[in-house]
Amino acid sequence: MAKIQLNGKKVSIKQKLSVFDLIKKHKLDDSKVAVELNGVIIAKKKYKEKLIKNNDKIEIVHFIGGG
Amino acid sequence: MGDKVLKKDTFKIANKIFKSRLIVGTGKYKNFKETAAAVKASGAEIVTVAVRRVNILDKKKPVLMDYLDPKKIIYLPNTAGCFNSEDALRTLRLAREMGGWKMVKLEVLGDKKTLFPNMIETIKSTKVLVKEGFKVLVYCSDDPLLAKKLEDVGASAIMPLASPIGSGLGIQNKVNLSLIIKQSKVPVIVDAGIGTASDAVIAMELGCDGVLVNSAIAKSKEPTLMANSLKNAVISGRQSFLAGRMEKEYFGSASSPTKGLI
DSSP: OEEEEETTEEEEEOTTOBHHHHHHHTTOOGGGOEEEETTEEEOGGGTTTOBOOTTOEEEEEEEEEOO | OHHHHHHHOOEEETTEEESOOEEEEOOSOSSHHHHHHHHHHHTOSEEEEEEEEOOSSOTTOOOGGGTSOTTTSEEEEBOTTOOSHHHHHHHHHHHHHHHOOOEEEEOOBOOTTTOOBOHHHHHHHHHHHHHTTOEEEEEEOSOHHHHHHHHHTTOSEEEEOSSSTTOOOOOOOHHHHHHHHHHOSSOBEEESOOOSHHHHHHHHHHTOSEEEESHHHHTSSSHHHHHHHHHHHHHHHHHHHHHOOOOOOSSOOOSSOOTTOO
């Protein structure tokens, strides 16, 4: 297992999970989110090749109502 | 004659022409259904949206995009809640990654109580964003000198506040807004403070290119009705501005001729 920080919460995930796998695991639509891995924005086309490692910090954001 | 004037009147931001001069926010509504109904009634072509963390624990939570299709309405990602340049830039870069959004609303706040903008951080951020190819609509104070500075560093639109965000206090400084309107070559959109239709009319009569409204609609008792009211107000104010108001007189001037009076 890899221990990561996802949207500020400590979670454990399987080893060698890609960003794409993580998005799918949370039933998110990859066209509706943006991902930041350790402070670096990940391009959508790289979601499958980017593997998540122990201690990674991941932020998944989307649009919500705002003024 | 009037039709000709209206036909020539176009609203252009960053080389894109819009029909509606009303931009609406999507915050503070009871639910997404209410948001969508109000947006529709407003006739707006652009809506502001915020960037936030996905709730990873609640997988069934509805999302804004399910109610407002970004293919049918233009999303204008904002940086609401950012108090420094670094956070604002991070937010907008993420927004761009989400789906190629280049037209963005920059808002760097300086004070938690008044939500007045931090203009130093705002100018700094505008410069960086323009360099990165963003079309930046900038929330700002109503200081004409700072508004000019924003235009000089490449802002696509100047968005001075009429009064504090969400206050509904209306147009508090007509003189400053007028000075900004007169000097600006990019659109001036009054952002923040509009409380009701008459405020929007005043802003448009001053010669603003557009207004951005959120709370006035969302916090009214009937948001859909208020959205429609603001739509009409913006059209009405714009038409009055184009028509040009009459001169004010200190004494009465009869509307009916005195000739032939019995």
